[in-house]
Amino acid sequence: MKGAVRTHRRARTGGAPPIHTRFQAWGVNHVQALVFSLGRLYRNPFAAALTLTVIAIALALPSGLWLALKNLQAASSGWDHGAQLSVFVDDAVSDGDLQSLAERITGMAAVDSARPVTREDALAEFRALSGFGEALDLLDHNPLPALVLVTPAPDHQGPEQVRSLASELEALEGVTQAQVDLQWVQRLQAILEMTRRGVALVAVLLALGVLLVVGNTIRLDILNRRREIEVAKLVGATNGFIRRPFLYGGLWLGLFGGLLALIIVGVGLVLLNGPVQQLAALYGSDFRLEGPGFRGALGLLGLAVALGLGGSWIAVGRHLRDIEPQ
Numbered sequence: 001m002k003g004a005v006r007t008h009r010r011a012r013t014g015g016a017p018p019i020h021t022r023f024q025a026w027g028v029n030h031v032q033a034l035v036f037s038l039g040r041l042y043r044n045p046f047a048a049a050l051t052l053t054v055i056a057i058a059l060a061l062p063s064g065l066w067l068a069l070k071n072l073q074a075a076s077s078g079w080d081h082g083a084q085l086s087v088f089v090d091d092a093v094s095d096g097d098l099q100s101l102a103e104r105i106t107g108m109a110a111v112d113s114a115r116p117v118t119r120e121d122a123l124a125e126f127r128a129l130s131g132f133g134e135a136l137d138l139l140d141h142n143p144l145p146a147l148v149l150v151t152p153a154p155d156h157q158g159p160e161q162v163r164s165l166a167s168e169l170e171a172l173e174g175v176t177q178a179q180v181d182l183q184w185v186q187r188l189q190a191i192l193e194m195t196r197r198g199v200a201l202v203a204v205l206l207a208l209g210v211l212l213v214v215g216n217t218i219r220l221d222i223l224n225r226r227r228e229i230e231v232a233k234l235v236g237a238t239n240g241f242i243r244r245p246f247l248y249g250g251l252w253l254g255l256f257g258g259l260l261a262l263i264i265v266g267v268g269l270v271l272l273n274g275p276v277q278q279l280a281a282l283y284g285s286d287f288r289l290e291g292p293g294f295r296g297a298l299g300l301l302g303l304a305v306a307l308g309l310g311g312s313w314i315a316v317g318r319h320l321r322d323i324e325p326q
Contacts, residue, residue, distance in 0.1 A: 033244035038252055040221070040245075048253075051217050058210050059304055061265040062203035063292065069195050069266065073278075085150040085166055085180040087114075091206050093114070093146060093174045101174060102148045110156040115149045122147065128140030136266075174213075207307055214311030215249050217291045222246065222319045229323050239320055246316045247309060254308020258301040265292065 034202060037174070041048040095118050102116040117125075122144040150169065152162055161178055169178040222229070232242055273289045280287040292300065 029241065030244065034248045037245045037248035040249060041252055041256075048264060051213060052257050052260055053254060054213050055210050055304070055308075056260035056264055058206040058213070059300065060268075062199060062206055063261060063265050063300055064268055065199045065202060067197035067269070067290070067292060067296075069192070069199055072195075073192065074290065075285075075287055085152070085162070085169065085178050087150055087169050088145050088173055088177045088179070089147060089149040089174050090176055091145065095146075097174065098146050098148070101172065104172070105148060105169065108165075108168070108245060110153055110161065110168075112151045112153045114151070117147050117149060119144055119146045150178075165191040177254055182223075192255065207303075210254075210304075210307045211311040211314070214253050214308050215315040218246050218250055218312045219319055221249065221315065222323070226323055229320070233323075243316050243320060246311050250308040250310075250312025250315075251305055252308070254304040254306070255301065257308070258304025261304065262292070262297055262300060 008216050089101065093101070095116075098116045098118060102114045105111055105114040119142050123142050126144060152165055152166075156162065156165060166178040166180055169175055229242055269291055277286075277288050
């Protein structure tokens with residue numbers, strides 16, 4: 001910083017230098033402040049490591065929750081296809097008419113697929129899954145109706161859309177009832193919405209925590225360098241010139257804290273991905289956890305840098321005005 005003060009002082013004395021010289025001096029001052037602030041972290045590794053760890057944990061926690069919500073939404077997208085509508089038909093509908101009805105339903109815009117289930121197929125499936133095969137042999141007729149299993153299109157999975165589709169299906173000739181359980185869909189959406197809001201609230205609170213951590217770190221640095229700041233002001237340094245190393249210090253804290261947070265999230269994904277894949281395999285799925293990706297990682301680093309700069313800016317603006325040479 002002393003060398004930067006000399007450069008700054010030479011720029012302020014004498015006649016007005018050419019514009020390219022002023023830009024060159026401005027660039028040199030910024031580079032010096034950038035390197036000087038990085039050197040401060042290097043010379044105080046223990047304190048810097050503690051601060052970076054706190055920042056990384058504060059950033060990794062909402063990032064991990066956001067990734068968990070993202071993966072839960074990706075996994076639950078396949079569950080929506082299990083929300084089939086059971087379209088029961090009249091006993092007078094033959095198997096051929098049932099096939100025609102299924103083809104007609106498949107042609108509807110809100111329908112992804114429709115599979116006809118004859119009375120014999122329904123009885124055979126019930127016999128295989130219920131375990132009451134011997135009891136069914138005592139019946140003198142098949143009590144199960146024929147039906148069509150309808151899967152809504154991906155863009156018609158909402159509760160209101162499914163309910164509207166059920167009304168349209170009940171209006172078809174030969175259909176007696178279109179039944180669907182919407183409660184689990186509504187519960188799932190309510191849980192996801194509650195989780196999204198909870199993650200947003202935690203992210204805001206921890207972002208404020210990062211601002212406070214960076215601001216307090218910069219405040220302590222300002223107090224430790226009070227005499228140096230007073231000397232710099234005596235030789236003509238402006239507040240903007242003195243502010244730069246502290247702002248760059250906040251930038252480094254945010255950047256390195258964001259990188260460490262990405263490492264923590266990556267390690268967590270590696271540790272959890274194996275058990276998640278094993279659990280998914282038990283349900284016949286090849287689901288695996290997804291990482292933040294390039295855009296997500298870049299967004300986290302950008303947010304970390306912004307928080308670092310914001311915290312340092314608040315601290316410098318608050319305390320630098322109180323330091324004046326005696």
